[in-house]
Amino acid sequence: MTDAAFGLVTSMFTIGGLVGSLSSGAIMNKFGRKGAVRINALTIGLGSVMMMLAWGFWTLLIGRSLVGVGAGIAMCVGPVYLAEIAPHNIKGSVGVLNQVSVVIGILLAQTAGLFLSAPNSHLWRAVFFISAALSAIQILLSAGFSDTPLWLTSVGREIEAKTVAGRLWKKETALFRAEDEAEAHINNPENESLLAGENADDAASVKSDTNIPALSVLELFKLEPLRRPVSAIVLVMLAQQLSGINSVMFYSNKILANVIPGKAGYISLGISALNVIMTFPAIYLIERLGRRHLLFGSMMTVLTSLLFIAVGLNENMTVLSSVAILAFVGFFAIGLGPVPFVLIGELVPFYAASSTSSLALSVNWLTNFVIGVGFLPLRGWLTTGEGPDRKGDGNVFLFFAVTYAIVFFAFWRVWR
16 A cells, blocks of 8 residues: 555544534434434444455545544534433533543554554454444443433433433432523533623523524524533634644654654553543542633643643753653643533533534544644644754644644633
8 A cells, every 4th residue: 555545544534533523413413312322333333344354445445434434423422422411410520431431442442553463464454353343332232321311301202301310310200301401510600601691681591491402503603692602612622633632642652762762652552541541530630620720720731741842852852852742641631631522511501512512523623634634744844954954843833832822812711
């Protein structure tokens, strides 16, 4: 396979993720959260089987695209599903589990790839067999899932919603009312200001009216009280990618290889392990510190780490660059990684949740794709010299720091 073909196959995961995110709102509204989970598993499973049995370029391309579509749906439905089934007092902690599962999955996939991707071997196909098997298990286990009481109520299945609510929260008396759960998190002091638009009557209607049909992406900004929370979620998802997290992970091998020579694969594995370890404290801290404090603290330290990475690279200070990379990954994992996904299910009412998730994750995937395509050309444009004489490798991270800081400031202005 040529480098161009390999690059195209690789990029199709992100393109598929964008397609999956764009379509996830309609899927969640039509088939419910449980139905979206099944479609997500089916799509990933089919794509994994195609890649496992791939006999040529087009099979790999289509298979990877399908896996991307499934991942895009999963990243949208996961936060919404968890937010709608979690008890209010631990909603944030449960929401963090979405990111925990993502980083653990990345670590396990890298571990499998490290030991099964031997040259001139077909062992790499086993990685996709594992993915297909997990998808099949998810489909089978989903038979025991319940859809969320909020969605069931919205489609008129109130008796079933009451039964599900009783199993989830032991609320076996009185018919479950969707607006009770919606108001529980919207009335959170951290979130309430975002729904307090200029028109107080509109804000009140957003909190209490459960008869509003699910909104499309284009309809999100028509209701004035929704503009600020939707804007906040989109901005923080944009900031997540503009922090340069994937580029920092890319550079971590190069920088840390100078400290631990000849162990590039294990360095990447170690960075992913750090990402997993530092995500767990967020389960505890999100309810103790609050979403805003945890997120803003993480975002500030991520910005500081970016600046130190840039200085370390430009001044050839390997120790500084290495420590800054580890700090960046750790502080990202504890706040900027998991908290934005929690906010999706908390800052907007039920009827806007699916579309907001679709819009925010689409922005996330699109930004990820643009940075992935543009990173190496941008780095080349911002450096001088060639090979060992090249200078200014840190300039690209200064660029990330500036763009990230601008979006960070805009997000702070919306949610202050």
